[in-house]
Amino acid sequence: MINETMYARGAESSIIREIFSYGLERKAQIGAENVFDFSLGNPSVPAPAAVAESIKKALELPSDQLHGYTPAPGLPQCRTAVAESLNRRFGTSYEGKDVFMTVGAAASLTCTLNAVTNPGDEVIVIAPYFPEYRVWIEKAGCTCVEALANEDTFQLSVDNALKAITDKTTAVIIDSPNNPTGAVYTRDTLTRLANVLREANAQRDPENPIMLISDEPYREIVYGAEVPWVPSIYEHTIVCYSYSKSLSLPGERVGWILVPNTNPQAARLMPAVAGAARTLGFVCAPALFQRVIIDCIDEPSDVEAYARNRTALTDALAEYGYTYVEPDGAFYLWVKALEPDANAFCERAKKYELLAVPSDSFGMPGWFRLGYCVSYETIVNSLPAWKQLADEYR
Amino acid sequence: MINETMYARGAESSIIREIFSYGLERKAQIGAENVFDFSLGNPSVPAPAAVAESIKKALELPSDQLHGYTPAPGLPQCRTAVAESLNRRFGTSYEGKDVFMTVGAAASLTCTLNAVTNPGDEVIVIAPYFPEYRVWIEKAGCTCVEALANEDTFQLSVDNALKAITDKTTAVIIDSPNNPTGAVYTRDTLTRLANVLREANAQRDPENPIMLISDEPYREIVYGAEVPWVPSIYEHTIVCYSYSKSLSLPGERVGWILVPNTNPQAARLMPAVAGAARTLGFVCAPALFQRVIIDCIDEPSDVEAYARNRTALTDALAEYGYTYVEPDGAFYLWVKALEPDANAFCERAKKYELLAVPSDSFGMPGWFRLGYCVSYETIVNSLPAWKQLADEYR
Known part of the structure; x- marks a missing residue:
C-alpha cells in the first residue's frame, strides 16, 4: 500500500x-x-574554469576507469585529496580513510543521521533552520527538537540548546555559516556549546555521547569572519560538506562526510556511515566529479x-x-x-x-x-x- | 548512539x-x-563515443544552467526524452511527467520500495537474487520473502511466487534479464505471474494491489530473446532502470523510475516516489549526466x-x-x-x-x-x- x-x-x-x-x-x-x-x-x-578543464582532461582516461564504479567511500586519491586539503587549512592529521565521498550535502546528512541515531531518539536543530533537516530527522524515526537561536545576533544560544537536551538527545545539527540567517558561530559560542555537551555526556553511557553534526556547505562563503574548525573544539563531531556552493556545482551532487580520527568513536562510526549509505541506496558519489574534486579542491x-x-x-x-x-x-x-x-x-x-x-x-x-x-x-x-x-x- | x-x-x-x-x-x-x-x-x-561528445557539448552551456540544481524529478527535456524513447520501443503513450530521474538503479529501488511499502510488509524476491534487494527491503522495515526460481530453467516459478504471497505482500521484485542467472522471463511466464497477482488482488482492498517492481538495468544486454514490456502485461507495475550497463556508466549514477500512466494508482504513486527520494536525501540526478542521457538515449x-x-x-x-x-x-x-x-x-x-x-x-x-x-x-x-x-x- x-x-x-x-x-x-x-x-x-x-x-x-x-x-x-x-x-x-x-x-x-x-x-x-x-x-x-x-x-x-x-x-x-x-563554477571555476578549472572545473571544465578537469572534465576535459578526465575524458582522456579509458572509459571503464573514468565511468566505472568507484569504491563505495570514493576514489582513494579523492579521499586523500580532501583529507590533505583539510590538513593544510586546519592543522589536522586526517587521512583518506577518514573521508566518505557522498552524493552531495543531503546525502551527507541522511547517511550521518541514519548512522548515529536509532528510532525514538531526539535530534536538536538551531531555529531558524534549513527545513529539510526536519524531513530527514523524521525519516530516521527521530524527533526534531528546535532550540531557538539568540534573537538579536542569531548566534546559537547555548542556553536554549542546553534546555533542549534530554536523555534521548543523540545529536545536534549546526550549520555555520548559517542558512537562513548568514550567522557565523564564533569560537566562543562553539566552545561554550562543547562544554555543555561534555557536561551532558558525563551523565551518560560513554558509548552514547551527544554527536555534533556540523553541516558546512557554506564554509568558504564568508566575509572576513573566522569559521572555526568544529572537530578541534568538540571531539564528538562529524562534518558534512558539499561542493554545491563553494564550486557552484549543486546539480552534480558531490560532497563528503568526515569522521575525524580524533572522534573517540571513529572506528565504529565510519562503518556505520558506510552501512547507512549502502542501505539508503547510495552506491558511490558520481565518478567523474570525484576526479573534478581532486583537481579543483583548492580553487577559491x-x-x-x-x-x-x-x-x-x-x-x-x-x-x-x-x-x-x-x-x-x-x-x-x-x-x-x-x-x-x-x-x-x-x-x-x-x-x-x-x-x-x-x-x-x-x-x-x-x-x-x-x-x-x-x-x-x-x-x-x-x-x-x-x-x-x-x-x-x- | x-x-x-x-x-x-x-x-x-x-x-x-x-x-x-x-x-x-x-x-x-x-x-x-x-x-x-x-x-x-x-x-x-x-561507453559509446557519443557520451564524451555530449559532455563536451554540454560544457559550452553557461555554468549555472549546466551545473545548477535540476528539478527534483529531473530536467523536463530529459524526462520527455526517456518517455519518448519508451514510446518508440513499446508502443506506449508515456509523458515526461511519468518519469522520475534517479541517482542510479540502487536509488530507483530504494525510492520505489519506500514509496510503496509500510513497515511490517513483505516483499517477494525471486531466488537467486541480487543480494542488495534484501538490504533495501529490510531498511524499509519490511521482510524479504524468497520464492525459488525454476531450478532447471531459472525462469521465475509462478507456483513458488503464488506460495510466497500472503496478506502482507506488498510488492514482488523481478529483474529480467536476471542477475545472477542471465535468465530472461518469457511473455508466458510474466502473463501467468500477472494472472496470479490479479487473483490475489481480487481478495484485497482495491487500494492495496500487489505492486510488481521490474528492475531492468540489463534490458538492452540480451542475445536474441524477447524482453517483454512488463507494464503492458501487469497494470500495477513500476519500472526501475539505470544506464550503468547499457551505456557503461555505472560510476556516474543515473537512472530512472517509470510510474506508467496505465498504473491505476499513478497519480498517488508519483508523489510517493518523490517524497521517498526527498526523505532519503536524493536532491536530483547528476545534472551533467541528465544532459548526456538526452543525447545518448538511443545509443545501442x-x-x-x-x-x-x-x-x-x-x-x-x-x-x-x-x-x-x-x-x-x-x-x-x-x-x-x-x-x-x-x-x-x-x-x-x-x-x-x-x-x-x-x-x-x-x-x-x-x-x-x-x-x-x-x-x-x-x-x-x-x-x-x-x-x-x-x-x-x-
Missing part, C-alpha cells in the same frame, strides 16, 4: 519551490528582468561577487528602514517582515515582483529570507521596489 | 567485495594478466562484445563438463559448483587464480556466478585453468 508519509512529503509543496514556480510563471508573463526572485539558493557565480570561491551583492542590498534595505541580520557568511539575508505575519508580508511583496521566502518553514515566524546569490543587476533593479514596499507600510 | 544495524551493514564484507579485494592483491603479486577475475559486474565495454549497447565472451566461455565450460544455465541476457553465467558447497568450490578455484562468487549470498546454495563483462583475453586465457579445475574433481 502506498506509504502515506512518503506521499505527503512528495505532495506537499515546499514553500520555496512554490515561490520559485510562481516566479517562473511571472517571468514568462512580464519578462525575466522584471521579476526579482530571491527565493533560491542556486549559486549565480559560475568567488566570494567577491556575493560580497558586492550583499553590500548593495544591505545598504539599501537599511536606508529604507528594514531590520536585518548582518550576514557574516553564506548568501542569505534574514530580514524582519514589516508586519507580524511573514506570509502576508511576502504575499504583499509579490505586488512589487519581489519574491522572498517567509520564515515560518524555517521554524520561526515574522522574518523572511532573501537569497542574494543572484545577478548584481537583479539586486540593483529591485531596490526601488523594496523602497516602495517599505513606504507602503509607513 | 551508533545504529548497530547500519554498523553491521557497513562492517560486513560483501562477499563480492571481498573477492574483488583479494583479486586486487593477487594481481599486484603475480601480475594482472595472471588473475582471472570474474567477480564483478563492472562493464568492460567502453555493444552486445556483440558480451556475446563473443559468452560463446567462448560457455563452449569451453560445456566441453570441460560444467553445468550452467544458458544465459539469454545480462553478462553473468550461473554455473553449478563441482561440489555441494559453493564456497569450498570457489576457494579451490582460487588455486588456479579463478575468482568467482559463490551462490549463497544470492539466496541459493551450490552454484557460482561468473561476470563475463571482462576482456576477451581474460576469457581465453582462463580456459586452461577451468579445465584443470574440472579435472581435479574427476
